[in-house]
Amino acid sequence: MLRWPAMRYKGWTIKTLLLRLLILSVDPTTEEIDNNLIVKTVQSADGQTFACVDFKSQPSLTHPLLKNHTRQPMLPVSFPDSTDGDKGPKFHISDVEMSNIDCPPGTVPILTSYNASMSPRCLDKIIGYKYNEIGNNKEYTQTAAFATVASTFYGLQSSISVWEPDLGTGKEPRFSGAMAIVENEGSRVAAGWSVDPYLYGDNQVHFEIAWVDNEKSCVNVRCAGFVQTSKKATPGIIIKPVSIINGKQYIIRVKIIKLLGAWILKVGEEIVGYWPSKLFSHMSESADRISWMGVAGAAPGDPFPPMGSGQPPDEGDAKSACFSDAKVIDASGRGVTLALNRVNTVVTAPKCFDVGRPTSTEDGGLQFYYGGTGCSPSLPIE
Template sequence: MGYKGWTIKTFLLLHLLIFSVEPTTEEIDNNLVFKMVQSADGQTFACVNFKSQPSLRHPSLKNHTDLVMPPISFPNSTYGDKGPKLYISNVEMSKIECPSGAVPILTSYNASMSTRSFDKIIYNEDGNDKGYRQMAAVVTAPSTFYGLQSSISVWEPDLGTGRPPRYSGAIAILQNEGSRVAAGWSVDPHFYGDNHVHFEIAWVDNDKSCVNVRCAGFVQMSKKVTPGIIIKPVSIINGKQYIIRVKIIKFFGDWVLKVGEEIVGYWPSKLFSRMSDAANIISWMGVVGAAQGQPFPPMGSGQPPDEGETKSAYFADAKVIDESGNLVTPALSRINTIVTEPKCYEVGRPSTSDGGLQFYYGGTGCSSSQPIK
C-alpha cells in the first residue's frame, strides 16, 4: 500500500477513535473494603483486597491465574532519572496508604461512570454521540507492535464553562481494530468534580469498554499509582515542565502498564478479541471534548505547537516495541499526523533522535464565535 492509501486508511481508523461506547461498571462490595483513605487532595479511595478488586469480576477473568504475575524486567529504556531534558521532572502522585494485600480504588467520582468515559475517545462504531471529541495525533503505519513508551508533558488547561461533556487530555493508545488500551491524563470537572489533571486509563474490545479501575478488566497492582488519581505539579508556560512517563508492554502474555518506575497493573490478554497477541497501530494524541453547540476547550497547554519549548505541550521519548522485543524509534516515513479540527488545533512537525520520536501539539480551541455545528 502506498503512502497515500495508508494515510486514508489511517484517517478512517482514527476517526473511529473519537466515537463512543457505553462503559461497563462494577460497584465495590463494602464487605471487601479494608478501610477508606483520603488523599491530601481530598480524593477518597477504598482499600480492597487485591483478589477482590472489581476488575476481576469480568467474565473472561473468572478463572484468571495471573494474579501473582511478577513483571521483573522490561526492554532497555531511554528513561533516566532526569528525563530527556534537564529541566523536566517527573510528576508526583498523591500518597495513598493501604494495608498489605490491598490496592486503592478511587471512589470519589463526581458523576456516574456512564455519563462520561475516557474510552469514548478511543472507540465508537455507530457514531451516535451527542458531543464532539477532537484530536491532534501522530500515528504509526500498520505493523506488529508489542508495546510503547512515551513521556507526556502534563498541563492543566482552563476549560472555561460549558455543558458536559467537556474535557481535555493527552493519551497514548495501542490498538488492533476493535481492541484498544490507552493511558494518559485528563482534566474533566464533570467527571471528577474538580479542575485538576488526573491520570486515566481505558480499554475497549468491540462493544465492551472500561475506564479506570472501577469497572471490569484492568488488574490493579500498585499501592501508589492508581487510575483517576490527581497528578501534580503541572507544567507552567515559561516555567518548569513536568511529565508522566508511560510504558505499555506485552509481558507474560498480558499488557502491563508502567508509569515512571511503578508497575501500575495490567490488562489480561483474555479481554481482547483482536489484541490477545499484538497491536497493529500506535497513536499519541491530544484530545478534547465538548457538548454539541459549545466551543472547543484548549488542548495541551492551550498554545499552538509553534510556540515550542516551555510553552507548547508535547510527547517525547516515544518508541515502539517491535517483534524482536526491542524499543525502537518509529521512522518518520512510517508515521502520519492527523488533526480532526485544524482551525482549532495543530500538530507540529515530528522529529526523531536517539531518545525517540517527539512532537508538539495543541491549541487554544475555538472561540464562542466558532461553536461546534
C-alpha cells in the first residue's frame, strides 16, 4: 500500500497530537430515572426498552448547571449548507432518524435496556483513549483518525458509513466504532456509531453520542448533560440497515453546530438535541480542532477486533469503511471543505489499522477510508 507521508500540525508534532486525543481517563457518573417520572415504557421492534419521560424530567436536566433549564431553545428547522438531500447512488441512508418509538407528546424516549451486568467504567472510550484503567479493570483503545490543524471552528458535518464488525471472542470490554468529534482543550462532544456488547448487551451497531469536560464524561444520556429533544433519533438506539461488503453502502449523516448557546446535534433530517455550552470549560464559544476517527478496543492480552468494515482502507468503495462529505463549520454556519494541507492522519497502531489519503469529492467535502482486520497484541504497536 502506498502510504501518505505523515504531516505535522503547525507547532504540533504527531506525539503531541496524540497526547491531545488520548486524554486522561475519567470516571463518569450515571443517573437513574426515577420510576415516578416515567410516563410510559415502550419496546422497539429490536427489543430495546425506552422510558418515556417529560422533557423537563429527563436525567440530563439534573446537572447542577442545568437545573433551571426548563425549556428547550427555539431550534432551527434547517441548517445552512445541510447534509440533507440525495447522496446519489453510492450511498443509502440508515434509518436511525426514522425509528418508531411511540412516546406521548411532550415526552422524550430514554434508552433503559443497557447491559444489566455493566459495572462502572470509562464510558467516554470513544473519544480516543489509548489506555484506561478503572480499579482492577483495564482496557486499551486504538485510533485511526483524520483531524484538522488547530484553528477556530463552530462544528462539523459528515456522512459516516455504518458497519457491524464481528468482534469475535474476548474479555470485556471489547468494542469497535466510528465517531465525529468537536473539541477544545479538555472539552469534547462526539457522535457516531458503536458495537459494544459490554455496554449494550448485544452485538449490534448502535447510534452513540458522548461528551467530556475535564474530569466529567458521559455516553448517550446515562448521566446529566445532553438535552434530548427528538422522539425518533434516540442515543443508544440500534441502527439498521448496515453496509455489506460488495453490497449496499449505508450511512448516517451527522452535523454538530454551535447555535443559540448550545452545540446542536442533527442526524439526517432530525435534530436529536443539544449540549448546552455552559457544560464546557473550554468550548463555550468555539472549538479549536475537529476529528473523524475509527476506534477499536480490547482488554489487555486480547487481540484487537476489526475496525470499520474489517477491511483496510486501500480496498476502497464497497469494501472499506469511510467518512465522506466531511466539512467544518465556520462562524457564519457554513460548511467549509478544508485544504489537504490543513488536515492530518493519525494512526496509533499502524500494524493493526490504517487511514487512507483524504480526497475532495465532486459534491463537496473530504472523503477518506479507514479500518483494518485488527491484530494480536503480540505484534509491536508503533
